[in-house]
Structures are given as C-alpha cells and as structure tokens.
Amino acid sequence: MALAKILWVDDEIESLQSQKLFLQGKGYEVHTLTNGFDAIDYVKENPVDVVLMDETMPGITGLETLTKIKEVNQSIPVVLITKNETENLMDDAIGSQISDYLIKPVNPNQVLLSLKKIIDNKRLVSEKTTSAYQQQFRNLFMALNSNPNYNEWMDIYKKLVYWELEMSKADSPEMSEVLQQQKNEANNEFFKYISRHYAGWVKPKAAESPIMSHSLFQFKVLPHAEKGTPLFFILIDNLRFDQWKAIQPVFADNFRIAEEESFYAILPTATQYSRNAIFSGLMPIDIEKKFPKQWKNDHEEGGKNLHEEEFFREQLRRLGKGDLKASFTKVLNHQAGQELVNNIHNLLQNDINVIVYNFVDMLSHARTEMEVLKELANDEKSYRSITASWFEHSPLNQALKKIADKKINIVMATDHGSIRVQKPAKVIGDKETTTNIRYKHGRNLNFEPKDVLAFRDPAEAGLPVPNVNSSFIFAREDVYLCYPNNYNYYANYYRNTFQHGGVSLEEMIIPVVRMTSK
Structure with missing residues (x-):
C-alpha cells in the first residue's frame, strides 16, 4: 500500500528517474509531468498529497503554477525545487505558501526528508x-x-x-x-x-497554607503596584488553567510573561464566595462580620457581587495602600467592553486598575442552557478553542493592545475554574436548600457521604452560618448534585456540562500570571 501520492513536475524529469525509483522503493506513489499546465489539470482531476515542482520550466514557471494549484486546492502542500536561492524568489515563494523548498541538485534523502516532514508530521x-x-x-x-x-x-x-x-x-x-x-x-x-x-x-492562625483567594491580592497583586507604572489587575471570571494556556499566545504577542503561577480558590469555588474573598482579602465568614449589610447568603434576595469595589478599596486601606490612585471596572456585556476600549488610555494615570471580565462564566452557563453551545463546546478541547477565539477578538484584547507600547504591569488571574460533570448524586434538603449543582447548603441535608466533602459547621470552612443546623457540602471530582424529584430529567440535563463550586483540580488550582510590557 502506497504511503502517499506525489506529483513531481520538472521539464527534465527523465534525469530524475533514479530519484523516482528511490521514492517508490520507500512506498510512495510517484506520478511525473513535464510542465505546469499539465500539473494544474492533473490536480483538478486526481487526489495528490504533495507536489514537488521545478521553478524554472518553459511556458509557465513553478511559482505561477503554484498559484494556480492553490486556486484549485488551497491545502495541497507544494515543495519548490530551484537552481538559485535569490532573496526575491524566496520571498515570493514563501508569500505564495510553499511548504518547503529544495536547491538543485537534490539528493534523494533530501527529498525524502522533506516529504516526511510534510506528510508524516x-x-x-x-x-x-x-x-x-x-x-x-x-x-x-x-x-x-x-x-x-x-x-x-x-x-x-x-x-x-x-x-x-x-x-x-x-x-x-x-x-x-x-x-x-x-x-x-x-x-x-x-x-x-x-x-x-x-x-x-482557613484557620486564622494556620501554621502553613497556600496562597488562596483571600490572600491573593496581598501577596500576588499589591507587591507589583508602584507609583509611576500603572498596574492592571485583570480578573477573567471562571478561567481554568488549560484555558489560560489557550489564550497565553495572544497575550504573548504583546506582553512578556514574567511569572506564571497558580493559587487555590476557596470553597465553594463559586463567584460570590471566591471573588468577594479576592477583593476583600477576607474569608466569607469575616466579610459577613465586617460588612453585614453588603454580604448576601445564597438564599437571600439581591445581587451577590455588587460590593466588590467597596471591598477592594477597604482592603487597600487596611494594607496601608489607601493613597494609591485606583479604578475598578466591571465588564458584564459587550457594550461595557467597548467602553473599556474607549477609556483604556485614561486608566494609565492610575496606579492600579482592576478590570473584572465576565465572559467565560457566561459561556459555561449558556453552554448548559443552549443546545448550539453544547455542540460547539462538547469537551475540554473545544471549550478551550472557544475561549481562545473569544479572547482574541474580545474588547479586552483590543483594549490591552492599545496600551501595549506603554510601560505597564499586568497581573491576570481568575476566581475559580470549572469541571465537566459526569456522575449525578442525590441530595435531599428542605425548601431553603440552595440550588447549586456542585455545592449546597441548608438544614438537615441528606446525602451519600462518599460523594461530598461536608462541613456540619460552616465556620470550620471559613463560611457564614446562615441558620442553626446549616451545613455545607461540596461535590467531589466530577459529581453533580440533584434532588430526588424529577431526578432523571436533571441528571440528563446537567450531565456533561461545565460546573463549579466543588472540589477538583480544575476548579481549585487556578492561574495567576504576571506580565510586563515588551
């Protein structure tokens, strides 16, 4: 069985018979022609894996033939074989999307290596x-x-x-x-x-603990704030480490990655807990004590992330940095993104600029609810691909490009990741029990202990105690929590969706990356 079909076009093809036999001996099927016109007709009618083509042929040159072949089939790899290596010719050839070029006289092994590189890559x-x-x-x-x-x-x-x-x-x-x-x-x-x-x-006097949501700002952001060099702290909601790796090349076009690290999101790995912890520098139990009017528990009415700027400015004061000139921008829709693009230059006069960007979280929730997105992001690979495509064309990327030539520092982080859930588990609770898929809290929760990490006393996990007998449970690995009523419907509805709030590497170990101007 032939390895691949090669078309070799050269007006002196007779002198290349030994080369043809050598390639056939290696398993390639080789068809030869002596001019560009025949080559163009041939690729219209026949499948070809690679074209080897002489540049100087009578009638129509190799480069002209190459252009016509690409019009027939853009994806056919073409190797140009030329007598000279003049710069103009090489520029034209590369601009015309050749896959490789060889200088005459060609050695059989040279040709073989080029084919292997293209076909077997x-x-x-x-x-x-x-x-x-x-x-x-x-x-x-x-x-x-x-x-x-x-x-x-x-x-x-x-x-x-x-x-x-x-x-x-x-x-x-x-x-x-x-x-x-x-x-x-x-x-x-x-x-x-x-x-x-x-x-x-999470104990107040813990002997040793990793950097977590509530200590991130103090140890990973504030040390890079200095008068005279604006620091941008960009928090992209719900960004897993693999999604960061997918958008990293876009950042790297304009900025130097100085430090790529990770930290631990607190439990629940959910925006209202982890993001409030980042901006306040406090665990949720302490946020509730310090800001009783602003903190809302899951079952309470009202927005859960409305006071981040207030928490952030209070944290600056607490850490002795209240004199830093700071801005806080939240982007929840495309219009707010465009406003950021228009306003980005004005932010350069501040010492520290917080930008909270809420796209990836919207994507994961929309993916649960919209069939078309389930199809587009049906696994980790496609989820990464959509994230990369979004970021490349996002107002956030446009805004950062506009200031890439200025001397700035960037710290990019997230509040939590997400995991694709596969295994449903039953939980029974009263009507006050929360509806989250990866964590729940309520009174008298009934669950299978092997499926969850349970805190009978929420204070042990640094969490508020909404009611007497309140407990918190966090789903393990790729488990998701469903109520017994209409169980099969919800088990099918949520299976294979990206969720957050529980205990997994994907949700808890998340990126914090420092970048500088190039």
Whole structure:
C-alpha cells in the first residue's frame, strides 16, 4: 500500500528517474509531468498529497503554477525545487505558501526528508508525544502516590494540563483515554487531600497554607503596584488553567510573561464566595462580620457581587495602600467592553486598575442552557478553542493592545475554574436548600457521604452560618448534585456540562500570571 501520492513536475524529469525509483522503493506513489499546465489539470482531476515542482520550466514557471494549484486546492502542500536561492524568489515563494523548498541538485534523502516532514508530521508528533507521555506516566503516578503537599499538587496539575494540551495536538484517542484515567485518579487523591487539609488552611492562625483567594491580592497583586507604572489587575471570571494556556499566545504577542503561577480558590469555588474573598482579602465568614449589610447568603434576595469595589478599596486601606490612585471596572456585556476600549488610555494615570471580565462564566452557563453551545463546546478541547477565539477578538484584547507600547504591569488571574460533570448524586434538603449543582447548603441535608466533602459547621470552612443546623457540602471530582424529584430529567440535563463550586483540580488550582510590557 502506497504511503502517499506525489506529483513531481520538472521539464527534465527523465534525469530524475533514479530519484523516482528511490521514492517508490520507500512506498510512495510517484506520478511525473513535464510542465505546469499539465500539473494544474492533473490536480483538478486526481487526489495528490504533495507536489514537488521545478521553478524554472518553459511556458509557465513553478511559482505561477503554484498559484494556480492553490486556486484549485488551497491545502495541497507544494515543495519548490530551484537552481538559485535569490532573496526575491524566496520571498515570493514563501508569500505564495510553499511548504518547503529544495536547491538543485537534490539528493534523494533530501527529498525524502522533506516529504516526511510534510506528510508524516502529524503522525511523528503523535508518536513522539505518546512515547514521551508513556515515560512521564510513571513519574506522575509516583508523584500522586507520594503524599504531595499543596505546592506539589499545583505542579502535578500543571503537568496533567501540559499533557492534555500535547495529546490534543497529537490526536491519539487511546493515550488520551489513559491520560483521562490518570486525571480521574489525580482528582480522587486531590479530593482526599483537600478533605484532610482544607479546614487547617482557613484557620486564622494556620501554621502553613497556600496562597488562596483571600490572600491573593496581598501577596500576588499589591507587591507589583508602584507609583509611576500603572498596574492592571485583570480578573477573567471562571478561567481554568488549560484555558489560560489557550489564550497565553495572544497575550504573548504583546506582553512578556514574567511569572506564571497558580493559587487555590476557596470553597465553594463559586463567584460570590471566591471573588468577594479576592477583593476583600477576607474569608466569607469575616466579610459577613465586617460588612453585614453588603454580604448576601445564597438564599437571600439581591445581587451577590455588587460590593466588590467597596471591598477592594477597604482592603487597600487596611494594607496601608489607601493613597494609591485606583479604578475598578466591571465588564458584564459587550457594550461595557467597548467602553473599556474607549477609556483604556485614561486608566494609565492610575496606579492600579482592576478590570473584572465576565465572559467565560457566561459561556459555561449558556453552554448548559443552549443546545448550539453544547455542540460547539462538547469537551475540554473545544471549550478551550472557544475561549481562545473569544479572547482574541474580545474588547479586552483590543483594549490591552492599545496600551501595549506603554510601560505597564499586568497581573491576570481568575476566581475559580470549572469541571465537566459526569456522575449525578442525590441530595435531599428542605425548601431553603440552595440550588447549586456542585455545592449546597441548608438544614438537615441528606446525602451519600462518599460523594461530598461536608462541613456540619460552616465556620470550620471559613463560611457564614446562615441558620442553626446549616451545613455545607461540596461535590467531589466530577459529581453533580440533584434532588430526588424529577431526578432523571436533571441528571440528563446537567450531565456533561461545565460546573463549579466543588472540589477538583480544575476548579481549585487556578492561574495567576504576571506580565510586563515588551
């Protein structure tokens, strides 16, 4: 069976018979022609994997033929074979989208290497990735089973994201499945780890804890605020680490990535808790004590994130930075995004500018409710792709491009991630019980202990106690919580949607990235 179909076009094709035989010996099917006109007609009628083409032929040149071939089929790779390497010719050739060029006289192995590079590239990448992951599999397995601490967990998750991104390029379903199983195992171990350590982290006098939502601003944002160099703190709601990696190249076009780290979102990994914690610098139980009028529990009426700017300015004062000139911009729709683009230059006179951008969260909620988005973002790979496409064309990217030539610092972070849920679990509660899919709180909750991390006393998790006998439960791994009434309907409705609020690597270990002007 032939490896691939090659069309070789050269007016001196007779002198290349030995080359043709060499390629046929390697399994390629080689068809030869002596002029560009015949080549154009041939590709109209026949499937071709690669065209090898002489540049100087009588009648119509190789470059002219190349242009016509691309009009017939844009995706056919063309290798130009030329006697000279003049700069103009190379510029024209590259501008006309050649896949490679070779200088005469060509050596058979040179041609073979060029074909392998073009035809086998995907297969070779896939094989190399698969083999590299196989070697890493054991190291990851050992890391998972060596009682990792919170820093090592962040490292394990980064590695899993790295391999997930590599596998999505390699297109190897079997190895992707192995990686998915390893991710599931990691989430299982991570759930046990969080169950053992979380309450200790949130104690006011915890001996050691990671940087979490409520300490992010103090330790990862404020140290980069200085008079004279505007700092932009950009919080993109609900951005997983793999989604950050998808938009990173767009940022890297205009900014230098100085530091890429991660931190832990507090529980529940939900906007009203984690984002208020970031801007206030306090755990929710302390926000409620300090701002009793502004804090709203889940079952209370009214917006849950209406006072972030007030919390943020109070935190600046508390940390002795009340003299910094600060702005707070929230972008909840496209019009507000356009206003940001128009106003971005005015923000340069401030010491610190907070921009909260709410696209990814809207996407995950809309994906649950709209069939067309379920189709467009039916797995992690397509979810990343939509996020990248959104960011590239977003007002946020436009606004940042407008100030990319100015001396600025950027810290980009998020409030929590999300996980694609697969396993429904039953929860029974009274009518006050919250409706969230990944966490619930209420009185007298009835649930299967193996499915959740439960806090009978919310204060142990740094959370307000809305009622006597209130408890909080957080779903583990890819579990989602449904009520018994109409259970099958909701189990099917929410299966395979991206949700947040619970305990998983994807929701809790999230990016914080520092960038500077180039």
